[in-house]
Amino acid sequence: MKPDIKICGLKTPEAVDRAVARGATHIGFIFFPKSPRNIDPALAGELADHVRGKVKIVAVTVDADDEELDDIVSLLRPDILQLHGNESPERILHIKALYGLPVMKVFSVRIASDLDRVDAFIGVADRFLFDAKAPAGSELPGGNGVSFDWGLMASLDGKLDYMLSGGLNKDNVAVALASTSATGVDISSGVESAPGTKDLGMMDAFFDAVAQAERRSA
Numbered sequence: 001m002k003p004d005i006k007i008c009g010l011k012t013p014e015a016v017d018r019a020v021a022r023g024a025t026h027i028g029f030i031f032f033p034k035s036p037r038n039i040d041p042a043l044a045g046e047l048a049d050h051v052r053g054k055v056k057i058v059a060v061t062v063d064a065d066d067e068e069l070d071d072i073v074s075l076l077r078p079d080i081l082q083l084h085g086n087e088s089p090e091r092i093l094h095i096k097a098l099y100g101l102p103v104m105k106v107f108s109v110r111i112a113s114d115l116d117r118v119d120a121f122i123g124v125a126d127r128f129l130f131d132a133k134a135p136a137g138s139e140l141p142g143g144n145g146v147s148f149d150w151g152l153m154a155s156l157d158g159k160l161d162y163m164l165s166g167g168l169n170k171d172n173v174a175v176a177l178a179s180t181s182a183t184g185v186d187i188s189s190g191v192e193s194a195p196g197t198k199d200l201g202m203m204d205a206f207f208d209a210v211a212q213a214e215r216r217s218a
């Protein structure tokens with residue numbers, strides 16, 4: 001099956017346009033001030049307006065409170081909320097009731113026990129995203145360009161609809177797709193020439209690599 005492709009951390013019209021032209025199914029905007037990919041919600045809304053309806057717009061937040069979410073939802077008008085913090089099932093149900101938007105819950109993974117809490121979110125989150133746990137010293141919960149052991153996903157395969165992220169790039173995405181049941185891949189730093197700066201050539205190479213992986217698995 002054709003995997004979903006999410007390009008995350010977009011900040012410019014050129015990068016948004018290229019992602020959509022190359023067939024991204026999702027584009028993500030980061031609302032986390034410490035990130036080099038952080039974007040003002042009003043600017044994100046303007047960028048999204050160019051491509052609205054052609055691609056799913058994802059708002060990436062980290063333990064955001066209602067006030068922050070109100071701002072992001074009204075200015076960006078996302079299709080999906082990606083919750084990349086320690087949001088509980090109760091908090092997710094509250095957010096879904098407030099905005100009526102689907103939620104993609106992120107789990108940060110390094111060891112098998114990092115997946116222990118997933119069951120509590122089944123039937124609560126609409127989709128899951130498994131990312132690598134941040135390395136020691138990083139201030140970012142995601143966007144660190146590090147991978148985790150994809151073999152850990154075997155315990156969940158067949159049970160969940162999930163995307164995979166963490167250190168993906170043109171050279172490893174085929175293996176990531178072949179060795180898991182991920183229905184989508186999500187990339188940020190692997191298509192950047194510097195933190196927060198998307199490189200259109202690297203984006204092209206990533207889309208080419210996913211297309212090649214699809215052909216091989218057909």
Ligand SMILES: O=C(O)c1ccccc1N[C@@H]1O[C@H](COP(=O)(O)O)[C@@H](O)[C@H]1O
Nearest residue numbers: 008035142143144145166167187188189
């Ligand atoms: O990218 C960020 O700066 C970021 C900040 C806060 C929360 C999530 C963030 N990014 C997410 O990280 C993965 C991709 O990371 P990688 O660079 O490809 O390893 C993706 O889920 C982004 O949404």
